[in-house]
Amino acid sequence: MFSYTIRRLTALIPVLLGMTFIVFMMIRAIPGNPAQIILGQQATKKAMAALTKELGLDRPWPTQFWEYLSGIFTGDLGVSLKSRVPISEEIWPYLAATIELSLVAMLIAIVIGVNAGIISAWFQNSWFDYVAMVVALIGVSMPIFWLGLMEQYIVAIQWDLLPTTGRDNIRDPVEAVTNFYLIDSLLNNRFDQFIEVIRHLILPGIALGTIPMAIIARMTRSSMLEVMRSDYIRTARAKGMKMFWVVYKHSLKNALIPVVTVIGLQTGLLLGGAILTETIFGWPGIGTYIYEAISYRDYPVIQSGILVVAAIFVLINLVVDLLYAAIDPRIKYK
Amino acid sequence: MNKPIIEVKELKTSFRTDEAEVPVVNGISFHINPGEILGIVGESGCGKSVTSLSIMGLVPSPSGKVEGEILFKGENLADAPESRMRKIRGNDIAMIFQEPMTSLNPVFTIGEQLIESIRIHRKWNKKMAEARAVEMLRLVGLPRAEDLIREYPHQLSGGMRQRVMIAMAMICDPALLIADEPTTALDVTIQAQILELMKKLNKETETAIMMITHDLGVVAEICERVAVMYSGRIVEEADVRTIFQDPKHPYTIGLIQSVPDMRDKKERLYSIPGNVPKPGAAQPGCPFAPRCAHAMDKCVTKTPSLKSLSDGQKVRCWLYEDGKGVKLNDTAIS
Numbered sequence A: 001m002f003s004y005t006i007r008r009l010t011a012l013i014p015v016l017l018g019m020t021f022i023v024f025m026m027i028r029a030i031p032g033n034p035a036q037i038i039l040g041q042q043a044t045k046k047a048m049a050a051l052t053k054e055l056g057l058d059r060p061w062p063t064q065f066w067e068y069l070s071g072i073f074t075g076d077l078g079v080s081l082k083s084r085v086p087i088s089e090e091i092w093p094y095l096a097a098t099i100e101l102s103l104v105a106m107l108i109a110i111v112i113g114v115n116a117g118i119i120s121a122w123f124q125n126s127w128f129d130y131v132a133m134v135v136a137l138i139g140v141s142m143p144i145f146w147l148g149l150m151e152q153y154i155v156a157i158q159w160d161l162l163p164t165t166g167r168d169n170i171r172d173p174v175e176a177v178t179n180f181y182l183i184d185s186l187l188n189n190r191f192d193q194f195i196e197v198i199r200h201l202i203l204p205g206i207a208l209g210t211i212p213m214a215i216i217a218r219m220t221r222s223s224m225l226e227v228m229r230s231d232y233i234r235t236a237r238a239k240g241m242k243m244f245w246v247v248y249k250h251s252l253k254n255a256l257i258p259v260v261t262v263i264g265l266q267t268g269l270l271l272g273g274a275i276l277t278e279t280i281f282g283w284p285g286i287g288t289y290i291y292e293a294i295s296y297r298d299y300p301v302i303q304s305g306i307l308v309v310a311a312i313f314v315l316i317n318l319v320v321d322l323l324y325a326a327i328d329p330r331i332k333y334k
Numbered sequence B: 001m002n003k004p005i006i007e008v009k010e011l012k013t014s015f016r017t018d019e020a021e022v023p024v025v026n027g028i029s030f031h032i033n034p035g036e037i038l039g040i041v042g043e044s045g046c047g048k049s050v051t052s053l054s055i056m057g058l059v060p061s062p063s064g065k066v067e068g069e070i071l072f073k074g075e076n077l078a079d080a081p082e083s084r085m086r087k088i089r090g091n092d093i094a095m096i097f098q099e100p101m102t103s104l105n106p107v108f109t110i111g112e113q114l115i116e117s118i119r120i121h122r123k124w125n126k127k128m129a130e131a132r133a134v135e136m137l138r139l140v141g142l143p144r145a146e147d148l149i150r151e152y153p154h155q156l157s158g159g160m161r162q163r164v165m166i167a168m169a170m171i172c173d174p175a176l177l178i179a180d181e182p183t184t185a186l187d188v189t190i191q192a193q194i195l196e197l198m199k200k201l202n203k204e205t206e207t208a209i210m211m212i213t214h215d216l217g218v219v220a221e222i223c224e225r226v227a228v229m230y231s232g233r234i235v236e237e238a239d240v241r242t243i244f245q246d247p248k249h250p251y252t253i254g255l256i257q258s259v260p261d262m263r264d265k266k267e268r269l270y271s272i273p274g275n276v277p278k279p280g281a282a283q284p285g286c287p288f289a290p291r292c293a294h295a296m297d298k299c300v301t302k303t304p305s306l307k308s309l310s311d312g313q314k315v316r317c318w319l320y321e322d323g324k325g326v327k328l329n330d331t332a333i334s
């Protein structure tokens, strides 16, 4: 298992290299000159040329790519053209904000989705089953931006129950330690802020978590239905086991194998949804970071931002593969 | 002998499928004495498995309906609540199934599944339960019992898995073991070993066995008494010697003639022409009539009842009502 993990990690290197190259080339295909954007419309040719040189953008692209690549291996993600701060120093708060939101969304999706799927399968054709599956069907086809805006309009504005934007109360911001505000507020002994952070997480968490929740619920249901028909479930019942344990122990562990795949895939896709959710809810995450960088033609930030997101995606897939082995003893990685 | 361990009276099990009620078991009665091995023989689809599931209270609800009496040590299981049935299953009545390859849960170790079987019914600690599990694995003739409890089902052969199933069924020392075609899926040498094992356990533990099979060879090997089922009814019941030496019902005679090597004169494998009628078509008359060489006018209009002959032999056929009878040498089948 350990050597398998190492080998899988090694195999990631060419993947990440390829991704770096593609992102690097794509960004240079975007029209617009960074020097011009930084200096504004009235900039002189001379000033622009000087800045282009200073930014290193005048050199041939292979040289630029090589420099960028060797930087990455030493942990240097480049310097932001806009803020002039090394990206590796400023990216973390954004990344943490996205991870926190995604984890909360995934937590909502998994806890509700898996349980709804289990209960639907257990009481197949009951009213719960029907309601849950109709809701799931609607959930799968729900556009994030529409759901997000409706949440804001109804829950935040009409009912005034929850805040519309941001991660915390602007007048009483959380003092960053790890940049995971759920943790930081507790580290600072500010339980009131902890509640406030949760209140900020609910709406974007639901907006982002609804699609994966619906997909997970449907997958869990069909997987459970199949497992519950199998011979070993009949064996478990013939032992005199309580139905609850037959479902939550003997069936679930088998049914989880395909569900884990879906959860992994959805977690990857979540990153895409997160960027959309962040713009709707003014969430200062990696999506916002990249989005702003794009409008500024901040090449290094776009490049490194996308690279970091892609690396996370690949890592999630690795974790999913390793999870299989933990659940299913028939899979042995050598 | 003392009172029967189980007495089934007029058991009727039917399934509701789109409006129609399909009777699968059609009023069968039999009993098993303590320590006795009763064979239930019949072609595929005649309702053997449904009979055993009815006794276990595992007929799928709400589509299935069980009527009649199932007296286990005097208690009627047919109307016992699920909570009571759970205490009986695996503890007083245990069951093993036809498919050893799929009857064990693939994601739990052999030990986990054995230990669980005890701890559902007994308040034993893990250590005691594990010791008992190892003891049971030895009892069913499995080598390396201490290592085996840490292995997963996929690491075992079919024969070994069926031994594990038997160990699991016998672990709480049940009064009755229902074995639903326990050897059908195994190859011949393993079949013989498993039957030998069941015979041994029956002697040592005095557990009564209800041996379901469509193989008269299995019956000859271990049963003391046999009930022959046809289309949801018992058509003949007798002790094993009588069944082979003096079968009465044309269907039983056909079955015996279709067994290779059973009567050495016959070289060619004889099989009964025609098929078991599909359950549902509840017509008057003897269900075997379409395939019977002795069918009379009466046979198609009126259903014969189970008539007791000498020596406790019972037969359901008009020929014996009229005192005519058939000899084994006669052609039984049209």
Ligand SMILES: Nc1ncnc2c1ncn2[C@@H]1O[C@H](COP(=O)(O)OP(=O)(O)OP(=O)(O)O)[C@@H](O)[C@H]1O
Pocket: B015, B017, B024, B042, B043, B044, B045, B046, B047, B048, B049, B050, B051, B060, B063, B064, B214, B278, B279
């Ligand atoms: N849940 C169910 N719903 C409807 N019909 C059923 C159900 N279970 C069994 N049956 C029907 O009952 C009949 C008898 O089935 P059963 O499994 O008892 O046969 P069997 O004698 O055990 O045969 P085999 O030797 O193939 O195991 C079959 O025709 C089957 O289609």
Ligand code: SF4
Pocket: B249, B250, B251, B286, B287, B288, B289, B290, B292, B293, B294, B295, B296, B299, B304, B316, B317, B318, B319
């Ligand atoms: S009752 Fe008639 S049809 Fe049925 S087995 Fe006897 S002789 Fe054959």
Ligand SMILES: [Mg+2]
Pocket: B048, B049, B050, B180
């Ligand atoms: Mg069967």
